[in-house]
Amino acid sequence: MSENILQADGLYHVYESKAIDGNVVALRGLHIKMKAGEAVAVVGPSGSGKSTLLKCLGGLMKPSAGSVSLAGENMTRITGKELVKLRQNTISFIFQEGNLLPHLNARDNVAQPLRNQGISSKIALSKADELLDKLGMLHRAKAIPKLLSGGEQQRVAIARALITNPRLILADEPTGALDPVTSREVLTLFKKLHEEDQVAFLLVTHSKEVAAFCNRSLELRDGRFVAEHGKSINVEDLSEGRELIVDDMGTVTLPPDILTQMGGPGRYSVGELESGLLSIVGESVASPVSIELVLATSCPACNHDYGDSDEQLCPSCGSSRPMVES
Ligand SMILES: Nc1ncnc2c1ncn2[C@@H]1O[C@H](COP(=O)(O)OP(=O)(O)OP(=O)(O)O)[C@@H](O)[C@H]1O
Numbered sequence: 001m002s003e004n005i006l007q008a009d010g011l012y013h014v015y016e017s018k019a020i021d022g023n024v025v026a027l028r029g030l031h032i033k034m035k036a037g038e039a040v041a042v043v044g045p046s047g048s049g050k051s052t053l054l055k056c057l058g059g060l061m062k063p064s065a066g067s068v069s070l071a072g073e074n075m076t077r078i079t080g081k082e083l084v085k086l087r088q089n090t091i092s093f094i095f096q097e098g099n100l101l102p103h104l105n106a107r108d109n110v111a112q113p114l115r116n117q118g119i120s121s122k123i124a125l126s127k128a129d130e131l132l133d134k135l136g137m138l139h140r141a142k143a144i145p146k147l148l149s150g151g152e153q154q155r156v157a158i159a160r161a162l163i164t165n166p167r168l169i170l171a172d173e174p175t176g177a178l179d180p181v182t183s184r185e186v187l188t189l190f191k192k193l194h195e196e197d198q199v200a201f202l203l204v205t206h207s208k209e210v211a212a213f214c215n216r217s218l219e220l221r222d223g224r225f226v227a228e229h230g231k232s233i234n235v236e237d238l239s240e241g242r243e244l245i246v247d248d249m250g251t252v253t254l255p256p257d258i259l260t261q262m263g264g265p266g267r268y269s270v271g272e273l274e275s276g277l278l279s280i281v282g283e284s285v286a287s288p289v290s291i292e293l294v295l296a297t298s299c300p301a302c303n304h305d306y307g308d309s310d311e312q313l314c315p316s317c318g319s320s321r322p323m324v325e326s
């Protein structure tokens with residue numbers, strides 16, 4: 001199947017706030033295309049917009065601008081029942097925690113998405129048992145979430161996510177709350193679903209094992225995709241093996257470490273240019289040489305000589321003492 005399971009164009013999201021520091025622009029014009037059955041990781045520092053992106057892509061939150069298509073249907077255009085139906089039939093979510101309804105036992109939690117689709121309780125519960133068994137949780141089927149450990153709750157959440165046979169799983173740090181052994185088991189299951197059932201995954205992760213399971217990783221910084229990484233991604237040092245992304249509009253966002261190394265923001269002229277190659281040469285690049293600032297030796301207002309003192313205010317006229325280049 002060559003159809004895109006997910007496509008987003010020009011995605012922006014602003015969290016409106018009346019607080020003194022104002023609105024937060026969490027996503028700044030993102031484009032993404034995922035083929036059916038593809039596994040993609042989203043990596044990036046805390047606050048870069050990963051969770052916001054996932055919620056907008058999954059239709060849990062309406063983006064401020066831009067469009068999202070799921071299995072070829074424009075999700076940002078539809079609302080209400082239609083949106084719920086499209087989501088139910090196509091995607092499942094797994095969050096880091098808090099996936100389960102607290103008053104339902106494990107079995108009922110897992111069965112619930114099928115019941116919501118109008119499938120009989122008997123069929124839903126028997127499929128729930130099958131999945132709980134697969135995840136090694138059948139013996140805890142009657143327990144309510146608060147009696148389960150974090151790892152056990154996550155396995156129940158995964159069973160719940162799988163019960164509708166989704167074509168795409170959106171997961172926010174799915175193994176973040178799991179011990180290494182459970183985490184590996186979950187990943188093995190994901191691999192099986194990916195390879196045997198062509199389930200697509202979009203996973204937010206800080207884990208190198210999770211990222212390595214994916215076909216590629218997208219690096220998010222300050223609400224923009226800055227680069228793509230292959231399977232050999234080093235999540236601890238994203239400057240390794242990174243490929244910058246130039247989108248359809250010709251936009252490229254440089255990761256902060258590259259920008260600093262090349263001399264910072266400024267004007268660059270086009271150097272060598274041919275297919276597959278572009279070099280740019282700094283013209284009026286902000287000087288990379290750091291300037292050392294020291295307290296002024298005399299007052300710019302009244303010429304008072306500060307001598308050896310480190311006073312901040314001029315004792316003669318009261319002006320504040322400026323910092324100057326050494
Ligand atoms: N409900 C909200 N209201 C206001 N601002 C928010 C809200 N949720 C997130 N933000 C802000 O939006 C930006 C992106 O947040 P987001 O949660 O998407 O980041 P993240 O990459 O998932 O971070 P983490 O790795 O810590 O989970 C941050 O600056 C965050 O403070």
Ligand SMILES: [Mg+2]
Pocket residue numbers: 050051052172
């Ligand atoms: Mg997050």
